[in-house]
Amino acid sequence: MDVVRSKDGTRIAYERRGSGPVVILVGGGLDDGSENEPLAAELARHFTTYNYARRGRGESGDTAPYALQREIEDIDALIGEAGRSSRLFGASSGGALALEAAASGLAVDSVAVYEVPYMADDAMVRHWAEYVDQLTVLLADGRHADAVELFMRLAGSSEEDVSGARSSSFWPGLEVLAPTLAYDAACLGDGQPPVGRLARITQPVLVATGGGPDPHLEGLRPSFFDEAADTIAAALPNAERRTIDGETHVADPQSFAAVLEHFFTSSGDFRQVSL
CATH class of the missing domain: 3.40.50.1820 (Alpha/Beta hydrolase fold, catalytic domain)
Incomplete structure (x- = not known):
């Protein structure tokens, strides 16, 4: 590159x-x-x-x-x-x-x-604020796997999807990218x-x-x-x-x-x- x-x-x-x-x-x-x-x-x-x-x-x-x-x-x-x-x-x-x-x-x-x-509605804005608070704590604690899982659940992934992702070969790569979830949150501001x-x-x-x-x-x-x-x-x-x-x-x-x-x-x- x-x-x-x-x-x-x-x-x-x-x-x-x-x-x-x-x-x-x-x-x-x-x-x-x-x-x-x-x-x-x-x-x-x-x-x-x-x-x-x-x-x-x-x-x-x-x-x-x-x-x-x-x-x-x-x-x-x-x-x-x-x-x-x-x-x-x-x-x-x-x-x-x-x-x-x-x-x-x-x-x-x-x-x-x-x-x-x-x-687009107040309920989702509140849910977003809760997500950002939880994400901040998880990343501060170095819990990258939990941060990715939190993001997947926010995005509407099913339990089956989350479980499948965690056991997949690409999961370690997602954990490496986990800190950038805070960057995406900053791009979206208050949601x-x-x-x-x-x-x-x-x-x-x-x-x-x-x-x-x-x-x-x-x-x-x-x-x-x-x-x-x-x-x-x-x-x-x-x-x-x-x-x-x-x-x-x-x-x-x-x-x-x-x-x-x-x-x-x-x-x-x-x-x-x-x-």
Whole structure:
């Protein structure tokens, strides 16, 4: 992987593919960039993709103390490395980071986010606050396995999914990434969509969700991501709201790349759309 240095000197590792307009892919929780690799490969047919490992993950470094602004500076460093204004794609909590980066004034042409897990009601906001408190204690005590399990339960994983994950070969890797759950929590703030900051984003934004049930998130109510997406889209000056039928929380890279390609290359008017 290639490396760029962020403003605070932190090493940020990334993989560059393709040619054409720049798209930077921002991963979500417990992801070191691997989850976006297939999507980056598909987009590289038409774009120059920068798929990076967020700080504290994979081959990227980390510098204490953590702050959301440092992660925004990491994206800015990638934009600088690309040498031109960029498009951003963020999945899950990475979508919240992408929106915060655009709201901060980075050189961003457009933004696409998929299933950003903001909370749309008071009960979920309270549940989120409890999760953050518990996560802080577990990480402070070095109980990384318990922190991952706590996150999975928050995300609606079943007992069977949690048990299966803990006995799987990829579980140790999740434990290594556990401290970055606090970074994702910081990106989501108090859990509610930051409508005031979202209103600052004048660039076109695609706000997408999947239209199919996800068997690994069965504990979440079916409308969870749609309610958050509707609130995000309503706060943005130039939002295109899309529901992609049949897709779950991890969308099929080939079909989703076609949606992103159309959005990133089009300059039409923005309206509520369902695919």
